[in-house]
Amino acid sequence: MATTEIYRYLDCQNKKIGLDPEGYLVDLDDWSPAVAQALAEEESIILTREHWEVLDVLRDFYARFEMAPAMRPLVKAIGQALGSEKGRSLHLMRLFPGSSAKVAARLAGLPKPTHCL
Amino acid sequence: MLLHIVNRSPATSQVYRQALEGMGQDDRLLLIEDGVQGALPQLVRYYDGLQGRLFALKEDLASRGLLGRCDGEVQVVDVDGFVALTEEAERTVSWY
């Protein structure tokens, strides 16, 4: 359901991974931790344990609700899974600068969040 | 006071029931498009109890050849009257 056609390719472990114009995976099944690493490099993000926790929460969220969350519900889901200390938008913005919900969804191999601009 | 707008005929659609259910005691109802069929004497019974608060849009009645066939209970308004009704209401709610 994700998107349309391939706009460009991401090189990852000698494989070409199709991305849409906004950098989201065209085929969500292409995702692997290595793909997340390669996508993170594009954003100049070095994935730490704290990043991976968030990506896990996102992938769980998508498995459950079939949608990528906007910022508010993402913060809430992180709070529920990882504790209130981490369930804050500042924590997310520090890990994934810019539009955190979108960047994190991209690295987690989800479609673009539907309900944020 | 809210203005409710119905554009479906009570002869073919149950939407009128939802509009009636959503109406408060002093709310008004305006019939437009196919909804104006509800202004006919045979159909106006669906809107029983709305005396003085039931309106139908003149232009839509006219284009359907129904102008002049309305029940006496129904107040016919033109587009300017529609605008006035909208202005008098706090909000409008469309039922379609």
Added chain:
Amino acid sequence: MSETPTADLLVILRHGPHGTSWLREGLDAALVAAAFGREVSLLFMGEGVTALLPGQGPGALGQKGSSATLEMLEMYDIRTLLVEEQALADFGLQVDDMRLTVIPLSTTGVADALKDHRLILTF
């Protein structure tokens, strides 16, 4: 004559899952509004009450339903789920048949809910 509304946005859902995209579009509108910090209430009327039945699945051709989205409402802090009592009766359903916690509204309750909200969107 009438008091100031105390609640924010009311999204009225009058269509069941599948069949048309009205339910999905209504839910989308509610989620966008909630993501931007509005307080959203949902009112299920008419056929819309069937959206709250448990055990729904994808369409015959594999189309996504709205089940997962309804489960997600809580994550968007959408907790006020109002249901038209008359519609439940029309479909032979009870409040207990609904898979989320809902508040049944009598006929006057529905009118009051409309009066109570600053903004109303019908789907």
